[in-house]
Amino acid sequence: MGLKVTPPPVTSGLKISEDEFQTIRQLVYDNFGINLTEQKRSLVVGRLQKVLRQRGLADFRTYLEWLHNDKTGTALEELANRISTNHTFFWRENSHFKYFAETVIPEAAERCDKSGERMRIWCAGCSSGEEPYTLVMLMKEALGEQYAKFKPLLLATDISATALHTAMGGVYSSDRLQQMPPELKHKYFAKGPQADTWKVSEDVRGEVVFRRHNLMNTTYPFKQPFDAVFCRNVMIYFDKPTRDALVSRFHRHTVSGGYLFIGHSETLGRDGHEYGYVLPAAYRRK
Secondary structure, three states, rough: OOOOOOOOOOOOOOOOHHHHHHHHHHHHHHHHHHOOOOOHHHHHHHHHHHHHHHHOOOHHHHHHHHHOOOOOOOHHHHHHHHHHOOOOOOOOOOOHHHHHHHHHHHHHHHHHHHHHOOOOOEEEEOOHHHHHHHHHHHHHHHHHHHHHHHHOEEEEEEOOOOHOOOHHHHHEEHHHOOOOOOHHHEEEEEEEEEEEEEEEEEHHOOOOEEEOOOOOOOOOOOOOOOOEEOOOOOOOHHHHHHOOOOHHHEEEOEEEEEEEEOOOOOOOOOOOOOOOEOOOOEEEOO
């Protein structure tokens, strides 16, 4: 009978060396485009401590060895889930939703009516699903009985498998719906399985296609362009070269006259890129 080997205990207050931080920083940048500045060092330590404890890893050197040796992609996916931030709520930055309902949907409907194509919307960085579900509700409200005619495709992607799992469940705590217009809440939600939760109706959930996708991929697998791309509060973590490259990829996958929405804390500037300024954090393909 062999001896049972117990992994060394992980102590609280883990330290990370400069080399270890820079290695993790480069890994995150190369794979996910997220630029971890020096100010994010404590965030990295705090979020990865749980991984080390759960995996029985004594320190960050051992963790990096595990990352390097893992060929399944599990370790890298777990790193993405821990580092990426997925806090959001319904009706966030609602000026975009008003413009989407009043301008983007009618324009897209007119284009699709002439071309016979589907209306296509992409939420790139959909987090826990509040944004794509809101867009489906708005399309249903704006198109009414014509909704089925246009067969809208709402693609929602994120790099975090954890966020996508939450999104596909469609269950949210009441505080996430505080800013939601009451008429939409009562029409498209029902009481959730737990106390103080709400669940998105099946006819809305069934309209969203969720997929895991890394925005840092140099090519995207989309055969048809989109009428609008929502990538809000994602590029705030990217440096300028990464943002510029990403915007160029979005441009290639947006119809002529289509729209790009970004977060209000982000900007493309009003000149010098492939989109023209429409309103704060909203741009139209030139």
